[in-house]
Amino acid sequence: MIKTSQLIKRVSTAESELEILRGIDLEIKRGETAAIVGASGSGKSTLLGLLAGLDAPSSGEITLDGVNIVNLDEDERATLRSEKVGFVFQNFQLLPALTALENVMLPLELAGIDSAREKSEGFLSRVGLAERFHHYPRTLSGGEQQRVAIARAFASQPLILFADEPTGNLDTTTGATVVELLFGLNKEEGTTLVLVTHDNILADRCQRKYIMTAGHLEEAS
Amino acid sequence: MTSPVIASIRLLIRDWRGGELGVLFSALLLAVSVVVAISGFVNRLQFNLERESASFLAADLVVSSSKPIPAPWMDEASASGLAQGETITFSSMVISADDEMFLASVKAVGGAYPLRGALSVDKGLSQASTDIPEPGTVFLAPRLVQQLSASVGDEVYVGDATLTVAGTLLSEPDSTTGFFGYGPRLVMNTANLDETGVVQPGSRVTYRLLVAGETDDLTTYREWVEPQLVQGQRLSSVDESQPGIGATLDRARGFLLLAGSLGVMLAAAAILVAARRFGERHTDQVAVMKSLGATRATIRQLYAFSLAWLGLISIGLGSGIGWLAQSAMFNALAGQLPSEITRIGIAPYITGAVTAFVCIGFFAWPPLARLGGVSPLRVIRREETIADATRSTDLVLGTASLGLLMLWYSSDWKLTGALIGSIAITVGLGFLVAQTLLTGSRQVGSSAGSVWRLALAGMQRRGTSSAFQVVIFGIAIMLLLVLTSVRTSLLDQWRLQIPEGTPNHFILNVAPTDESSLLTFFAERDIEVGELYPAARGRVMAVNGQPLPDWDRFEEGARQREANFTSTDTAPEGNKIVSGAWWEVGTELSLVSLEDGFADDIGAKVGDMLTLRIAADEFSVEVASIREVNWESMQPNFFVIFPDKLLEQFPNTLFTSFYLEPGEKYRLGELLDVMPTLTIIELDVAIQEIKTIIDQVSQAIELVLLIVLVAGALVLIAGVSASVDERLHESAILRALGAGRGTLSGAVAIEFATMGSLAGILAILGSETAGWVLQTQMLDLEYQIQWVLWPMGIALGAVIIGTLGTYACRRVVSVPPLQVLREL
Known part of the structure; x- marks a missing residue:
């Protein structure tokens, strides 16, 4: 499902060129759950951004559902994302001007799906927010906002779901609820799940666990 | 993909509900309303004034x-x-x-x-x-x-x-x-x-x-x-x-066009500020949308359609508001204007619509077009920003489009050039001065107290955006200063053109022997009478010995001219010698001074010898000077003037002018009873009519000035609101760290007052430049540096911007920090 070979990412800073990813080889199969853990600044989020096609690598290959996304331009990658990829972010990334329901509908509308509303209502109900359709993000708690984000991620029924520190901004109890939802829905929908986290308990729930250290990735035994 | 039309409507509705559109929409609405109101009003006023002045003919x-x-x-x-x-x-x-x-x-x-x-x-x-x-x-x-x-x-x-x-x-x-x-x-x-x-x-x-x-x-x-x-x-x-009326109307037209053009510029400035803010606020939204699969083209299409809708709504609504405003202005003048009802016509609406689309295309669109380039990676890394490289191109394109719009609007390249030039000066100097002073202020600030340090550090941290704000404030204040000072010069000039007691009757054919009885007549009736000038009807026959063709022969070029000759040894007031020199008092030389148009007609210049004829006598004189005469003054003016000693040798009569109160017209009859050979020219009605027209346009100008002032105030408000978001965030952090509300509001006030006084300096530099060009080149007025404006502009800038800024940022210090941090 996801495969990388010799993935390298360099960025230029004022002083010198910095190599953030130093030849990553990785393979995650369809329906698997994988966690990438590591210290701050180790390159986890950069890798996630590349795997999700949000950014282009300096060199190396990334294959997503059989498509080598390195050769795609930004717009082609966007189309691929709309068809195959979902996201859950640490800071939720809900649009403040949109209600909970509209936030969930947004990717469906962008993909031109007709039954956007019904589908979104369904997913919001599944994350326990049937009473919160017309609430704006600012009136929701952190946990509720992340549940809206999860509903949004699953609503477009992606093949792969990327989650960047999904519990990073939540307290332990709320975090646990969100994690249950994430894994529960993942199982029901058969999605491939790739998450980046500091949280070892969360990482241990995944079938595979990778450790990122200074741009190098190793699979934990 | 849902149709972009529907998606854009959805985006617009959601943005509107979320309060994101307010400033941009108000700015667009303002642009259309101001343009429709001013050009509608000007059209109607011009039509009415032309009708009224046409009655002179x-x-x-x-x-x-x-x-x-x-x-x-x-x-x-x-x-x-x-x-x-x-x-x-x-x-x-x-x-x-x-x-x-x-x-x-x-x-x-x-x-x-x-x-x-x-x-x-x-x-x-x-x-x-x-x-x-x-x-x-x-x-x-x-x-x-x-x-x-x-x-x-x-x-x-x-x-x-x-x-x-x-x-x-x-x-x-x-x-x-x-x-x-x-x-x-x-x-x-x-x-x-x-x-x-x-x-x-x-x-x-x-x-x-x-x-x-x-x-x-x-x-x-x-x-x-x-x-x-x-x-x-x-x-x-x-x-x-009627050069007096013609010039008055021309200047009024010029002023109203200027006011309308300033309205457009102010609106464009407001749109620019608002769109920048709109774009900034939408950056995160676009990053999320792109991460969810929206392509660059989708984003651009979405925002292009949204803007188009916004434009259409603004045009519709703005035309309505503009119509109401011009009709309110017109009604305010109703008592003063001729009763003829005129319709505003289609032209102002077209002007409004074109303005809206130019403003959208060149001011609102560029920051939104850039949204397409937002990196989706921003959802993970907030520091990912949009490339700024195209900004200077935007500025050049924007200024050029505004120039073309104004040129189309005013059909006057001098006016357009003066305004665009002065804006370029304000912008150029603005960024230079603002950047330098902002850096300098940081150094001053570091040794100052905490409120000042906070204020100056804030201003410096926002470097470019502070400079941008200073420039926008500077432009708005400059345009308002230009308009106010042009208005003041114009009204002063009009007041001087026909002061109270301007002679409204002329007497010709006074025999020299009747001089004393004429003066007695006026003295007895307590009527002030002007100087008595000798006058003789004469004709210019030849220049440098070359006979001129007479009037009736249909030939182009120089020809004989007949005129009233007069004499005086002191150059008449209000006349300007354009070549040659005035003669000495008591000169016995055979000299003459000619009005410049007259000199052109006969083809004479200083130093030429003219052959003249009064009655049957022919004689020669040398052209000593050529004068420019102010024909608008309603004072006695002369084409041909000799030294006193020269005209004394010829038979002549005298002529003079005097002012008669409206209720004293019967005095004319009394005068003619005493001296039946006099000829009286009555100008009282004409002078009264010119005064009425001047009063009307003066009032119209005050009203238009008021509208433009409102537009200017809105630009300032838009400019001030532009940095509120960033300040909210900073102040929340500072308050969380224990900064008091007094410290923060003090810092905000100082920051805006400093930017305001910088803007004041720029505004004065720009307005003096624009004012000089407009007044001397376009409105044909005397130009004087308005020294009084200098301290006033700086102080007013500080007070107005300081107050507006503190008011707009009141939320910054009143909203609980936690709420702010959660919202952002």
Whole structure:
């Protein structure tokens, strides 16, 4: 499902060129759950951004559902994302001007799906927010906002779901609820799940666990 | 993908609900409303003023000729759909049934005369009329009624015709055209002209064809007639025949155009600020949308359609508001303006719509177009920003488009150039000064107290965006200063043009022997009389020995000119010597000073020898100087002036001017009883009308200034609101760290006041430049550096921007920090 070979990412800073990813080889199969853990600044989020096609690598290959996304331009990658990829972010990334329901509908509308509303209502109900359709993000708690984000991620029924520190901004109890939802829905929908986290308990729930250290990735035994 | 049209409507509704659109929409609405209101108002006002001033001619256009008007000219006027009338004026003795005689200025009128304005006639027994006299009847001016002791129903004789007095002529619209008919007026019907037998080949008669109609038809007609004019024939509109009114109207038009253009610029500035803020606020939204699969094209399409909708709504709503505003302004002047109802027409709406689309295309679109380039990676890394590289291109394109828009709007490249130039100066200097001072202020700030340190550090941290704000504030204040100072100069100049007590009557043909009795007459009645000038009718025959062709030969170029010659040893007030020098008092040299237009007509320059003739005497003089004369002044002006000693040798009469209160017109009759040979020219009605027009345009200008001031205030508010988000976030952090509300609001106030005073400095530099160009090049006014504006501009900038900023940022210090941090 996801495969990388010799993935390298360099960025230029004022002083010198910095190599953030130093030849990553990785393979995650369809329906698997994988966690990438590591210290701050180790390159986890950069890798996630590349795997999700949000950014282009300096060199190396990334294959997503059989498509080598390195050769795609930004717009082609966007189309691929709309068809195959979902996201859950640490800071939720809900649009403040949109209600909970509209936030969930947004990717469906962008993909031109007709039954956007019904589908979104369904997913919001599944994350326990049937009473919160017309609430704006600012009136929701952190946990509720992340549940809206999860509903949004699953609503477009992606093949792969990327989650960047999904519990990073939540307290332990709320975090646990969100994690249950994430894994529960993942199982029901058969999605491939790739998450980046500091949280070892969360990482241990995944079938595979990778450790990122200074741009190098190793699979934990 | 859902249709972009529907998606964009959805985006618009959601943004509106979320409060994101407020500022941008208000700015667009403001642009359209201001443009529609001002151009609608200007159109209506101009139409009304032109109609009113056209009454000075009793027509929109007049062809005058010393020979009868060719019949094809009248046919062409009819064919062009123009209304027409005619007048034929000449001097003739009028004799009453009791054999009283008086030299009158006779005007035979026919056709649809008067085409503009109206006659006012008292027919006795409280009957008033505005119709022209029926064939066989005449109207007499009050002075003629008095001189002839005639009353309504009496018979009078003009040449061989016997005509019945049908009324007293109180006023006629074209009373001031043709000063040569010196006597009091008699108006008759052209039907009786032949009967009089007065008009013979060689008699001194002026024929006028009057036409009126739509501007386009008039232009066509003018273009058709003009090439056919020969010597002795003239085509004139009110601008040409009444330089005083023409110049007043021109300046008023210029000012209103300027005001309208400033309205557009201010609106564009507001849109620029608002769109930048809108774009910044949407950056995160676009990053999320892109991470969810929206392509660059989708994003651009979405925002392009949203803007188009926003434009359409603004045009619709703004046109409505503009219409209401112009009609409110017009009603406010209702008592002052002629009652004729005019519609605003389609043009202001088109101007409003074009303005909206230019503003959207060149000011609102660029920051939104850049949203397409937002990296989706921003959802993970907030520091990912959009490339700024295109900003300077935006600025150049924006300024160019604004220039073209203004050029289209004002059709005046000087005005456009002056404004664009001064804006370029403000922007260029602005970024330079702002950046330098902002850096400097940080150094000052680091040694200052905590509130100041906070304020100056904040300003410096926001470097470019602070500079941008300073420049926007500077532009807004500059444009308002320009408008205010031009308005002040204009009103002052108008007040000076016809001050209270301007002489409204002229007396000609005073015999030198009558001088003392004339002065006694006025002294006894406590009427102030002007200086007495000698006058002799003379003719220029040759220049440097080359005889000039006489007037009646149809030749181009220099020709003989007849004029009233006068003498004085001191250069007349208000005249400007453009070449040569004035002579010494008491000189016995044979010198002459010429008016510049007159000198052109005869083809003379300083140092040339002129051969002149007064009565039968020919003599030679050298041209000592050439003068520019202010024909708008309503003061006695002269084409040809000699030294006193020279004119003394020739027979001459005297002439003077005086001011008569409206209730004292009967004094004229008394004067003529004492000295019946005097000729009196009455200018009181004309002067009064010019004053009325000046009053009207002055009020209109004040109203328009008010609207533009409101537009300027909105730009300042938009500019101030632009940085509120960032400040909210910072202040939340600072408050969380323990900064007091007093410290924070103090810092905000100091920051805005500092930016305000910087903006004040820029504004003054820009406005002095623009003011100089506009006043000297466009409005033809004297320019003076307004030193008083300097400290005022800086202080006002600090106070206004400081207050507005503190007010707009009140949430910054009042909202609980936790709420802010959660919202962001």
